[in-house]
Amino acid sequence: MTSPYTLRPVTQADYEFLYDLNRRTMRVYVEPLWGWDEAVQRENFQQRFKLDDHFIIVVDGTNAGRLSVDRSAERIFLSQINLLPDFQGKGIGSNLIESLKAEAAQANQPLELRVLQTNRPARRLYTRLGFVVFDENDTHLWMRWQAGIVTDG
Numbered sequence: 001m002t003s004p005y006t007l008r009p010v011t012q013a014d015y016e017f018l019y020d021l022n023r024r025t026m027r028v029y030v031e032p033l034w035g036w037d038e039a040v041q042r043e044n045f046q047q048r049f050k051l052d053d054h055f056i057i058v059v060d061g062t063n064a065g066r067l068s069v070d071r072s073a074e075r076i077f078l079s080q081i082n083l084l085p086d087f088q089g090k091g092i093g094s095n096l097i098e099s100l101k102a103e104a105a106q107a108n109q110p111l112e113l114r115v116l117q118t119n120r121p122a123r124r125l126y127t128r129l130g131f132v133v134f135d136e137n138d139t140h141l142w143m144r145w146q147a148g149i150v151t152d153g
Helices: 012-034 038-048 092-107 120-128
Strands: 006-009 054-059 062-071 076-083 111-116 132-136 140-145
Touching: 012 038, 012 062, 012 076, 012 111, 054 092, 062 092, 076 092, 092 111, 092 120, 111 120
Parallel strands: 076 111
Antiparallel strands: 006 054, 054 062, 062 076, 111 140, 132 140
């Protein structure tokens, strides 16, 4: 069976696609917390835009989303995973996360992520995939998956 997606490194030419992806996938979760001022959001996005360790998720030749992973000696951190609405609910995100879980298990490291409290669909997905909350504040949850740790997810 072939993979439903491929990954390619982000280039500077992907900037507008990534900003639009961010707006289309995150606005509904960001707005209740901080509001959505387009100029402020664009400036914040520009300051955070990096090419290293960021990938475009490509499905049938179409840019479908992005994946960003930070790796260290202590952990693998899923920094960003976003899929355009047309590509959500098709198992792509789950498949990517399962691949990262396999990598983490092989390295005997935890896989961690941070999710907005308001992003209930993502929280449900992460819980279903075995992540547990290990820290939180008013806006975010920090979640961890560790090989060999059984959860109720």
